[in-house]
Amino acid sequence: AQRVTQPEKLLSVFKGAPVELKCNYSYSGSPELFWYVQYSRQRLQLLLRHISRESIKGFTADLNKGETSFHLKKPFAQEEDSAMYYCALSGDSNYQLIWGAGTKLIIKP
Amino acid sequence: DTGVSQNPRHKITKRGQNVTFRCDPISEHNRLYWYRQTLGQGPEFLTYFQNEAQLEKSRLLSDRFSAERPKGSFSTLEIQRTEQGDSAMYLCASSAGVLEQYFGPGTRLTVT
Numbered sequence: 001a002q003r004v005t006q007p008e009k010l011l012s013v014f015k016g017a018p019v020e021l022k023c024n025y026s027y028s029g030s031p032e033l034f035w036y037v038q039y040s041r042q043r044l045q046l047l048l049r050h051i052s053r054e055s056i057k058g059f060t061a062d063l064n065k066g067e068t069s070f071h072l073k074k075p076f077a078q079e080e081d082s083a084m085y086y087c088a089l090s091g092d093s094n095y096q097l098i099w100g101a102g103t104k105l106i107i108k109p
Numbered sequence: 110d111t112g113v114s115q116n117p118r119h120k121i122t123k124r125g126q127n128v129t130f131r132c133d134p135i136s137e138h139n140r141l142y143w144y145r146q147t148l149g150q151g152p153e154f155l156t157y158f159q160n161e162a163q164l165e166k167s168r169l170l171s172d173r174f175s176a177e178r179p180k181g182s183f184s185t186l187e188i189q190r191t192e193q194g195d196s197a198m199y200l201c202a203s204s205a206g207v208l209e210q211y212f213g214p215g216t217r218l219t220v221t
Binding site: 004006009043044045046049086088095096097098099100101102 | 112113140142144149150151152153154157159164165200202207209210211212213214215
């Protein structure tokens with residue numbers, strides 16, 4: 001079954017500390033993985049996708065097919081990073097996104 | 110604002126009533142998606158349109174749910190005989206081909 005698991009519902013770190021938001025997936029084919037972010041009172045927006053290999057707002061994520069993971073990392077957290085983060089998977093259908101339950105990231109000053 | 114818009118933003122209805130939501134996608138986007146999100150969960154896929162054709166429906170979409178995109182532009186999602194379990198945030202997204210999905214602000218439905 002296709003599944004995305006984000007094991008942490010809440011992650012709280014201090015400003016300037018490294019951040020890692022975990023995402024594991026279950027998919028038999030070659031998935032495309034995404035991280036979406038939702039800031040307070042704003043709509044969901046794409047943060048990054050593995051295929052583009054970009055670094056957005058200092059965040060990076062590497063697809064590890066052996067461990068079926070796509071963890072989101074940032075070396076130095078900033079207060080404006082506080083938000084809900086969702087990991088999502090797109091499979092062969094190329095239209096349906098399968099989502100994790102999300103991790104709420106709180107950056108403490 | 111040229112992003113995806115959804116109306117209404119909030120809807121409170123009594124159990125058994127019918128409700129209809131509207132989504133206006135980004136104008137050049139040919140794909141449109143509906144998702145449902147309940148508290149503490151990520152969005153769940155409901156249905157997908159390519160232009161005016163509804164190409165996929167989730168098993169989550171019971172017979173009480175119907176979606177249309179009559180001219181390949183805006184879309185409506187109707188829920189008939191609402192139940193308390195239908196209370197959720199209903200999200201619409203659009204995309205150009207298989208690229209990034211752009212989300213609307215959502216319609217929050219409360220069934221009392």
